[in-house]
Amino acid sequence: MTSLTSAPRRVRDAGPSGWLAAPALIFFLAFAVVPLIGVVFLSFTSWNGLGEIKLEGLSSWTTVLTDPVTGNALVVTAKIMFFSFIVQAPVSLLLGVFTAGGQKYRAALAVLYFLPLLLSSAAVAIAFKALLDPNFGLGPGFKLPILTQDWLGNSDLVLFVVVFVIAWQFVPFHTLIYQGGVRQIPTSLYEAAEIDGAGRFRQFWNITLPQLKYTIITSSTLMVVGSLAYFDLIFVLTGGGPGYSTRLLPLHMYLTGFKANDMGAASALGVILIVIGLGLALLLQRLGGKNRNASQLEGA
Amino acid sequence: MKIRKMRSAALAISAAGVALSLAACGSAGPAGSNVSGDSATMWGLTGGNQPVMQKSVDSWNQTNPEKSIKLDFFANDAYKTKVRTAVGAGEGPTFIYGWGGGVLKSYVDSGQVADLSDFVKENPKVKDRYLPSVLKNGEVDGKTYALPNNNVQPVVLYYNKEVFEKVGAQPPKTWDELMALVPKFKDAGIAPFSLGGQSKWPDLMWLEYLVERIGGPEVFANIAANKPGAWSDPAVTEALTKIQELVDAGGFINGFSSIAADSNADQALMYTGKAAMILQGGWIYQGMKKDAPDFVKSGKLGFTTFPAVEGGKGDPANVVGNPSNFWSISAKATDAQKKAALDYVKDGMFTDADTKALIDSGAVPVINGIEDKLAASPDKDFLTFVYGMAKKAPNFTLSWDQALSPAQGDAMLSNLDQIFLKKITPEQFVSTMNATTGK
Numbered sequence: 001m002t003s004l005t006s007a008p009r010r011v012r013d014a015g016p017s018g019w020l021a022a023p024a025l026i027f028f029l030a031f032a033v034v035p036l037i038g039v040v041f042l043s044f045t046s047w048n049g050l051g052e053i054k055l056e057g058l059s060s061w062t063t064v065l066t067d068p069v070t071g072n073a074l075v076v077t078a079k080i081m082f083f084s085f086i087v088q089a090p091v092s093l094l095l096g097v098f099t100a101g102g103q104k105y106r107a108a109l110a111v112l113y114f115l116p117l118l119l120s121s122a123a124v125a126i127a128f129k130a131l132l133d134p135n136f137g138l139g140p141g142f143k144l145p146i147l148t149q150d151w152l153g154n155s156d157l158v159l160f161v162v163v164f165v166i167a168w169q170f171v172p173f174h175t176l177i178y179q180g181g182v183r184q185i186p187t188s189l190y191e192a193a194e195i196d197g198a199g200r201f202r203q204f205w206n207i208t209l210p211q212l213k214y215t216i217i218t219s220s221t222l223m224v225v226g227s228l229a230y231f232d233l234i235f236v237l238t239g240g241g242p243g244y245s246t247r248l249l250p251l252h253m254y255l256t257g258f259k260a261n262d263m264g265a266a267s268a269l270g271v272i273l274i275v276i277g278l279g280l281a282l283l284l285q286r287l288g289g290k291n292r293n294a295s296q297l298e299g300a
Numbered sequence: 301m302k303i304r305k306m307r308s309a310a311l312a313i314s315a316a317g318v319a320l321s322l323a324a325c326g327s328a329g330p331a332g333s334n335v336s337g338d339s340a341t342m343w344g345l346t347g348g349n350q351p352v353m354q355k356s357v358d359s360w361n362q363t364n365p366e367k368s369i370k371l372d373f374f375a376n377d378a379y380k381t382k383v384r385t386a387v388g389a390g391e392g393p394t395f396i397y398g399w400g401g402g403v404l405k406s407y408v409d410s411g412q413v414a415d416l417s418d419f420v421k422e423n424p425k426v427k428d429r430y431l432p433s434v435l436k437n438g439e440v441d442g443k444t445y446a447l448p449n450n451n452v453q454p455v456v457l458y459y460n461k462e463v464f465e466k467v468g469a470q471p472p473k474t475w476d477e478l479m480a481l482v483p484k485f486k487d488a489g490i491a492p493f494s495l496g497g498q499s500k501w502p503d504l505m506w507l508e509y510l511v512e513r514i515g516g517p518e519v520f521a522n523i524a525a526n527k528p529g530a531w532s533d534p535a536v537t538e539a540l541t542k543i544q545e546l547v548d549a550g551g552f553i554n555g556f557s558s559i560a561a562d563s564n565a566d567q568a569l570m571y572t573g574k575a576a577m578i579l580q581g582g583w584i585y586q587g588m589k590k591d592a593p594d595f596v597k598s599g600k601l602g603f604t605t606f607p608a609v610e611g612g613k614g615d616p617a618n619v620v621g622n623p624s625n626f627w628s629i630s631a632k633a634t635d636a637q638k639k640a641a642l643d644y645v646k647d648g649m650f651t652d653a654d655t656k657a658l659i660d661s662g663a664v665p666v667i668n669g670i671e672d673k674l675a676a677s678p679d680k681d682f683l684t685f686v687y688g689m690a691k692k693a694p695n696f697t698l699s700w701d702q703a704l705s706p707a708q709g710d711a712m713l714s715n716l717d718q719i720f721l722k723k724i725t726p727e728q729f730v731s732t733m734n735a736t737t738g739k
Contacts, residue, residue: 048406048410048706048707049384049385049388050384050387050388050406050407050409050410050412051406051409051410052410069714129558129560132558133555133558133559133565134554134555134558135553135554135555135559135565135569135574136565136568150554150555150557150558151558152498152555152557152558153497153498153555153556153557153558153559155721155723158558238498238558239498239499239500239560241497241498241500241557241558241717242497242498242557242558242717242721243557243714243717243718243721243723244714244718255710258381258384258385259381259706259710260706260707260710260711261384261406261706261707261710262707
């Protein structure tokens with residue numbers, strides 16, 4: 001946009017002083033950098049949470065890296081990440097596109113879809129645990145043999161049940177992101193496509209999807225990096241079991257630290273988690289291309 | 301660039317805001333009427349004994365406002381994590397609720413709990429009120445660090461008499477009889493045993509009793525003493541094999557590994573007749589009395605000791621479980637808090653009213669000479685059975701997960717879970733556990 005009265009001002013140079021960031025920087029140092037250094041330090045020590053902290057060199061790291069449970073936790077984490085992505089991404093994209101329409105009933109549906117996100121993870125987990133109970137749950141209650149499975153006690157099934165419950169809770173959030181993204185797409189594009197004779201599917205494929213590129217990247221980053229942080233839901237729902245079948249990395253870290261009281265090993269696991277999380281976030285940002293953080297709106 | 305900076309600044313500020321508001325929540329809430337800032341603090345467990353403990357502290361605070369105690373309750377599993385973290389951070393309560401054993405030892409080793417030996421010596425009436433075998437569990441290296449605070453809790457085999465009559469069976473006296481009962485109940489469409497496998501510790505009661513019956517108390521004594529290779533005792537392998545045989549035979553209820561004991565779902569399966577038996581601690585009687593009063597009152601609840609194993613070395617009168625729960629006094633408490641705490645232990649705990657309340661709730665207090673009181677209770681059958689079981693036992697082994705160090709206990713429960721799921725063999729269990737010796 002150009003001004004009609006005078007030459008454009010050089011807004012860029014008159015930006016806020018860098019000192020304005022100082023308070024934020026202090027908080028960032030105190031609450032992010034210092035604990036991070038602390039965790040790295042603790043990973044080279046042994047501490048049972050009560051007594052003295054003793055420097056042990058690499059012993060916690062060798063414990064963690066040679067423990068088959070860690071490897072298993074990585075596999076479980078990767079599986080949950082992968083499956084929850086391929087379940088959530090398409091569903092929330094389609095729901096987002098659907099609810100972006102203007103009709104009243106869609107607005108009502110959008111509100112209904114959104115409800116699960118308002119519940120705390122612990123409440124969701126407790127509710128599903130009760131519903132899926134093989135003796136007192138939905139299946140035996142309605143005498144439906146299909147629903148009467150040992151959903152949470154069968155090591156082959158439980159991972160998919162967890163993925164389903166995660167999707168049930170988080171699809172609404174991503175739907176909301178996509179709904180917002182779709183509403184940002186200029187309607188002129190669709191009008192032009194209609195004049196050219198493009199059908200619904202064509203419009204979705206050639207306009208909606210490419211225009212949603214950055215929304216997809218944002219949502220995927222949240223899904224993938226977020227799945228590194230799934231903890232409360234799984235902790236309450238399965239406790240990581242049966243056996244180790246749903247013991248993913250954050251839960252493994254917690255149980256190592258606070259059940260086995262091995263803070264050194266738990267810190268090493270924490271460092272591994274941070275590295276994986278950072279790596280994934282950077283990778284996904286790369287996929288977004290050069291202008292990933294720039295606004296897509298004209299003029300802004 | 302600028303935009304990005306501002307964005308991270310905003311993020312950091314909001315993160316800090318969250319942290320600050322959390323910190324604000326951490327400080328103590330509004331104190332009770334006669335509870336001051338320097339009151340002794342006490343953390344108890346929700347569940348069976350909660351009302352008794354609340355009443356005891358309330359009446360103490362009423363008569364001793366200058367030595368008041370602030371009492372909070374937590375759920376069992378959550379408490380175990382919270383208290384350790386709090387004590388490690390120097391924020392623990394004055395009264396530390398515990399089980400004795402390896403966990404108590406880790407508190408003692410790091411100087412977190414007060415040595416009560418002198419207190420016990422100076423107050424013979426405190427010492428005399430306890431059953432000696434129970435009192436011993438609060439000692440580390442011959443010094444007293446914890447005093448029993450509630451009821452004796454051996455692990456008991458409960459059964460549903462109604463279901464037993466239906467199939468015409470008798471409670472098992474030997475392991476072979478137990479195995480023979482499995483197909484009988486299965487044919488009748490009833491699960492032989494209920495089990496809260498998701499909580500993991502209920503699995504442990506099977507291993508504890510089987511090892512005890514097969515090899516006697518020395519097997520676990522060696523393990524607890526961290527003797528190298530102690531897990532390799534053939535009794536352990538045999539016990540694990542028997543467990544897997546019982547799993548194979550379909551002895552445990554469908555979906556046992558997703559049933560949590562904290563929600564009492566495992567007991568419910570037994571008193572609703574979906575399962576015939578359950579191996580659980582003496583502490584669940586209080587819960588059943590409350591949740592299924594008709595079932596308990598009408599005498600449908602049966603209880604017996606764990607069956608003998610043919611050819612086993614262990615005395616069938618030996619028991620495993622929790623001799624009691626304990627109070628330790630924090631070494632970090634102020635002198636005023638410590639004084640209030642010790643005075644309560646001396647005069648406020650196990651008063652006649654407390655003892656009566658415990659008995660009324662369906663529990664057996666760990667104190668001497670209460671036979672008459674137990675016999676006068678409506679629950680006298682169960683209470684005298686439990687009291688006799690604890691008193692006559694030549695050996696009372698503390699629950700293994702409490703007796704071992706936390707690191708070993710956690711590894712043991714996880715691996716035992718794998719045994720019940722048949723993911724590992726007894727041999728794998730033994731070699732994994734041998735590797736944790738001394739940790």
